Amino acid sequence: xxxxxxxxxxxxxxxxxxxxxxxxxxxxxxxxxxxxxxxxxxxxxxxxxxxxxxxxxxxxxxxxxxxxxxxxxxxxxxxxxxxxxxxxxxxxxxxxxxxxxxxxxxxxxxxxxxxxxxxxxxxxxxxxxxxxxxxxxxxxxxxxxxxxxxxxxxxxxxxxxxxxxxxxxxxxxxxxxxxxxxxxxxxxxxxxxxxxxxxxxxx
Numbered sequence: 001x002x003x004x005x006x007x008x009x010x011x012x013x014x015x016x017x018x019x020x021x022x023x024x025x026x027x028x029x030x031x032x033x034x035x036x037x038x039x040x041x042x043x044x045x046x047x048x049x050x051x052x053x054x055x056x057x058x059x060x061x062x063x064x065x066x067x068x069x070x071x072x073x074x075x076x077x078x079x080x081x082x083x084x085x086x087x088x089x090x091x092x093x094x095x096x097x098x099x100x101x102x103x104x105x106x107x108x109x110x111x112x113x114x115x116x117x118x119x120x121x122x123x124x125x126x127x128x129x130x131x132x133x134x135x136x137x138x139x140x141x142x143x144x145x146x147x148x149x150x151x152x153x154x155x156x157x158x159x160x161x162x163x164x165x166x167x168x169x170x171x172x173x174x175x176x177x178x179x180x181x182x183x184x185x186x187x188x189x190x191x192x193x194x195x196x197x198x199x200x201x202x203x
Contacts, residue, residue: 002157002158002176002177003156003157003177004152004155004156004157004158004161004176004177008175008177009149009152009153010149011175012148012152012172012175013145013148013149013152014091014145015171015172015175016144016148016168016171016172016195017091017092017141017144017145017148018091018092018093019171019195019196019197019199020144020194020195020196021092021137021140021141021144022092022093022094024137025086025087025092025093025094025137026094026095026096028084028086028094028130028133028134028137029084029086029087029094029095029096029097030096030097031130032080032081032084032085032086032096032130033081033084033096033097033099035080035081035123035126035127035130036067036068036069036080036081036082036099038123038126039069039071039080039081039116039118039123039127040069040081040102042118042119042120042123043069043116044102044104044105052103052105056103063103063104063105064103064104065101065102065103065104066082066101066102066104067081067082067098067099067100067101067102068080068081068082068083068099069081069104069116070114070115070116071115071116071117071118071127072115072116072117073117073118073124073127073128073131074124074128076128076131077115078131080127080130080131081099082099083096084096085131085134086134086137086138089137089138089141091141091142091145092141144194144195147191147194148195151165151191158176158177161176162176165191167192167197167198168191168192168195168197168198169198170197170198170199171195171197171198171199
């Protein structure tokens with residue numbers, strides 16, 4: 001009978017956490033990208049872009065291109081765009097659509113110390129809400145990982161895991177060293193609810 005090593009249980013916990021949070025992370029990545037577009041459109045309106053384009057005809061490399069902007073929202077300085085802050089966690093793989101670099105006047109890209117102060121109140125509020133949601137997202141991921149590890153630690157073998165938590169088998173069953181699938185013997189309804197198990201047919 002194959003035992004579940006600590007390494008295998010850690011890998012399973014990561015897969016479960018990805019199953020639970022990947023879609024939410026993708027939405028946050030999309031929000032990060034959309035906020036970058038809104039900030040750029042406000043900082044570089046049509047008139048400014050027209051002047052920049054005219055200058056670029058004379059000097060094509062006058063403006064550096066970047067895909068992130070440093071903003072100052074109520075005294076909080078942070079970068080929007082580029083690599084989503086959610087991607088910095090190490091437990092969930094978060095994909096974000098690529099943001100094409102745009103020409104920028106020196107000062108507002110994250111390579112420099114200045115920060116753009118958005119004028120629109122709704123944009124300010126949305127930026128603040130987004131950046132404050134990132135640490136909460138990371139904390140929930142950490143808690144879920146610890147809960148998954150605590151649950152998996154109760155199963156010393158693949159057989160016991162398949163018997164005790166069959167709803168998780170469609171997500172992590174391929175990682176079990178043995179291919180045994182039997183009926184449940186313990187109640188894991190709360191865990192199933194937390195991790196969205198079993199996965200829906202659509203997913």
